[in-house]
Amino acid sequence: MDVCFPLNSQSSELFSRAQKRIPGGVNSPVRAFRNVDGEPFFVARGEGAHIWDVDGNEYIDYVGSWGPAILGHAPKVVIDAVRVAATRGLSFGIPNPLEVEMAELICDWVPSIEKVRMVNSGTEATMSCIRLARAFTGRDKIIKFDGCYHGHVDALLVKAGSGALTHGQPSSAGVPPTFADLTISLPFNDVELLTKAFRENKNEIAAVILEPIPANAGLYFPGEKFLAILREESTRHGALLIFDEVITGFRVARGGAQEIYGVKPDLTALGKIIGGGLPVGGFGGRAEIMDQLSPEGPVYQAGTLSGNPLALAAGLAQLRELEPINGWQLLEESGAQFEQLALNAIKDAKIDVTLHRLGSLFCLFFAPGPIVDLASAQRSDLKMFARFFHACLERGVYFAPSQFETGFISTAHTAEDIERTGVVVREVLAAL
Numbered sequence: 001m002d003v004c005f006p007l008n009s010q011s012s013e014l015f016s017r018a019q020k021r022i023p024g025g026v027n028s029p030v031r032a033f034r035n036v037d038g039e040p041f042f043v044a045r046g047e048g049a050h051i052w053d054v055d056g057n058e059y060i061d062y063v064g065s066w067g068p069a070i071l072g073h074a075p076k077v078v079i080d081a082v083r084v085a086a087t088r089g090l091s092f093g094i095p096n097p098l099e100v101e102m103a104e105l106i107c108d109w110v111p112s113i114e115k116v117r118m119v120n121s122g123t124e125a126t127m128s129c130i131r132l133a134r135a136f137t138g139r140d141k142i143i144k145f146d147g148c149y150h151g152h153v154d155a156l157l158v159k160a161g162s163g164a165l166t167h168g169q170p171s172s173a174g175v176p177p178t179f180a181d182l183t184i185s186l187p188f189n190d191v192e193l194l195t196k197a198f199r200e201n202k203n204e205i206a207a208v209i210l211e212p213i214p215a216n217a218g219l220y221f222p223g224e225k226f227l228a229i230l231r232e233e234s235t236r237h238g239a240l241l242i243f244d245e246v247i248t249g250f251r252v253a254r255g256g257a258q259e260i261y262g263v264k265p266d267l268t269a270l271g272k273i274i275g276g277g278l279p280v281g282g283f284g285g286r287a288e289i290m291d292q293l294s295p296e297g298p299v300y301q302a303g304t305l306s307g308n309p310l311a312l313a314a315g316l317a318q319l320r321e322l323e324p325i326n327g328w329q330l331l332e333e334s335g336a337q338f339e340q341l342a343l344n345a346i347k348d349a350k351i352d353v354t355l356h357r358l359g360s361l362f363c364l365f366f367a368p369g370p371i372v373d374l375a376s377a378q379r380s381d382l383k384m385f386a387r388f389f390h391a392c393l394e395r396g397v398y399f400a401p402s403q404f405e406t407g408f409i410s411t412a413h414t415a416e417d418i419e420r421t422g423v424v425v426r427e428v429l430a431a432l
């Protein structure tokens with residue numbers, strides 16, 4: 001691939017039109033390139049690990065639609081499944097066989113999930129988990145962690161990560177103080193403050209919700225026993241433990257982060273990968289909790305397009321493809337190749353960069369380590385990150401346009417793609 005200096009006349013023209021009719025010109029804030037003082041390009045198409053913008057510039061894509069594209073863009077198995085499903089009709093609002101197949105696959109791959117309900121986004125999944133936990137426990141308060149992002153749920157837009165953090169609204173306007181007051185946000189990995197919060201809110205905590213591997217303030221990891229302690233403390237205090245595995249689910253392992261760390265949550269939120277690129281979320285857990293949901297129980301939760309046959313056809317095709325190709329092994333090998341190249345480049349660079357990587361997830365913090373929570377992630381040099389981002393983009397490598405996001409490698413990234421990326425990262429870090 002030649003070094004490309006993005007021509008962006010058509011993207012610019014589209015962006016100025018978009019800004020007239022769409023707030024910020026985008027349908028989701030993270031796409032706005034605000035954190036990197038830039039203007040977004042507009043994508044024309046994607047194939048495998050590559051995307052092309054409307055001006056014909058080609059990029060190796062490490063955003064992958066923020067997680068769903070674990071097989072890369074337009075994988076044949078998914079496209080074929082969607083094509084067949086589409087000829088049968090797009091939506092019925094009637095139970096369809098794919099809903100049963102998806103529920104059985106999720107429960108088989110994630111043993112903590114005895115029953116599951118499909119929704120249309122990760123936000124709907126976490127929102128429903130919160131409502132369910134409050135009903136099941138009869139309590140109102142929620143514990144979350146600074147920098148963890150769980151979608152744009154009122155109850156969880158308190159010190160949130162991802163775009164909320166990127167755009168300086170970790171605690172969003174429009175959330176009534178009475179809602180926010182029911183959410184206690186703590187520093188991730190801080191066991192002392194966790195036990196204190198439980199002590200000071202005795203019998204009032206309905207649930208603890210977290211990304212078991214936080215990926216929305218950059219990528220960092222739970223301390224040695226942190227997840228096990230969360231499990232013990234939640235059980236001790238009669239609170240539910242909710243793992244938001246919208247990013248990690250089916251990516252870091254077939255059974256997600258809970259498989260890696262051997263900790264069973266009471267509820268799990270899912271999304272992204274399970275839709276194969278179409279709008280799907282899901283949430284599940286212990287049957288006695290899930291059976292509180294209408295029409296079985298008193299907790300109402302619904303959706304016109306929940307269990308949509310096209311979206312489930314895409315998600316099932318994608319998930320089922322991962323096993324025969326041993327996708328998780330492929331992702332680990334590509335992740336390790338990227339890590340080695342990046343670490344070598346960092347070693348020779350004259351600036352502080354901390355690389356975190358787990359499987360196909362990675363983040364380059366422009367800050368010295370250790371990075372264990374939001375506060376340490378916020379030490380990053382955002383201007384340096386922005387320069388890094390644009391210099392890589394000019395060389396045909398598209399990383400997430402924010403320091404407070406995570407990179408995604410797919411099974412479609414070839415050794416050559418990653419080799420090329422290593423060369424670009426080395427060149428750019430050396431020039432910063």
Ligand code: KE4
Pocket residue numbers: 028029030031066120121122123124126149150151152162163211215216244245246247271272281405
């Ligand atoms: P959605 O409602 O965007 O499908 O999912 C919300 C969500 C929930 N939980 C976790 C751990 C998530 O990462 C997300 C969404 N992730 C962001 C990117 N970090 C989506 C990108 C965007 O907001 O446009």
